[in-house]
Amino acid sequence: MTPVGILLAAGRGRRFDPSxxxxxxxxxxxxxxxxxxxxxxxxxxxxxxxVAVVAPDDGGVADALRALGCDVTTCxxxxxxxxxxxxxxxxxxxxxxxxxxxxxxDMPHVRVSTIQALADALAGGAVIAAPVCGGRRGNxxxxxxxxxxxxxxxxxxxxxxxxxxxxxxAEVAVDDPGIFQDIDQPSDLQR
Numbered sequence: 104m105t106p107v108g109i110l111l112a113a114g115r116g117r118r119f120d121p122s123x124x125x126x127x128x129x130x131x132x133x134x135x136x137x138x139x140x141x142x143x144x145x146x147x148x149x150x151x152x153x154v155a156v157v158a159p160d161d162g163g164v165a166d167a168l169r170a171l172g173c174d175v176t177t178c179x180x181x182x183x184x185x186x187x188x189x190x191x192x193x194x195x196x197x198x199x200x201x202x203x204x205x206x207x208x209d210m211p212h213v214r215v216s217t218i219q220a221l222a223d224a225l226a227g228g229a230v231i232a233a234p235v236c237g238g239r240r241g242n243x244x245x246x247x248x249x250x251x252x253x254x255x256x257x258x259x260x261x262x263x264x265x266x267x268x269x270x271x272x273a274e275v276a277v278d279d280p281g282i283f284q285d286i287d288q289p290s291d292l293q294r
Contacts, residue, residue, distance in 0.1 A: 106225050106245055107200040108146040108153035108218075110173065112139050112164050112208030113181035113188040118287045126162045127286050132211050138286050139164055141211030143171050149218045150204060156192040158182070164208075184260035193254055203254075205263070206243035212281030213243065220275045221245040229273035231266070234282045240274065241282025 112128055128139035136144075139155075146153045155173040157165045158181040165175045178191040189205065196203065202225045204218065217234050224232035225245045232245040244263065246254060253266050286292060 104201050104226055105151060106202035106204045106222055107196045108150040109192040109203050109205045110143055110146060110153055110155040110208050111188050113156050113158040113178050128164050128208050130292055132292055137167055138211045139208045140167050142208050143168055143173055145213055145215050145218055146206055147172060148215045149222055154192045154196050156188045186257035186259050190255055190257055201248045204243055204245045207285060209286040210242060212284045214279045214281055217277045217279045217282060220277055224273045224275050231270050232273040232275050234277045235274040236277050236279055236282055
């Protein structure tokens, strides 16, 4: 079973630019491509389908992701929190999806090998799989079909953290510091 990728790209990035003038997802990372494009490209290297969820006024994020081949969907309630975007993307992926690999659009340094290892863990029977580097868990996280009712019940901005606390998580050892590196400040672009 190959999971459907879900790329959460509907956040406002207020820590990056409190005025909202610069969308952090469209800023170039050290390699030169936009943050969200680098994030999606790694997923698309492994997963045949990536559902990218964007905000209604995304400033061009949807266009960049469609050009890569992502299935883009707009979440009208994205401002209500990350859970709204995740639930929206999950519903968009049904009924064919039987597992999901949930990634953040502002994490462009996650390696393709990490995404492959998480997909392999789900295929091997894990209910939830999370990458671990140096003894610490990071993102993205993969969820099997058994988690769907709990995922669809999410609300607010916490995301799926409490689901991980209630289930056994297959920790997938990776040598990938990218699982901790998100883009929150302009200085993060130079990592």
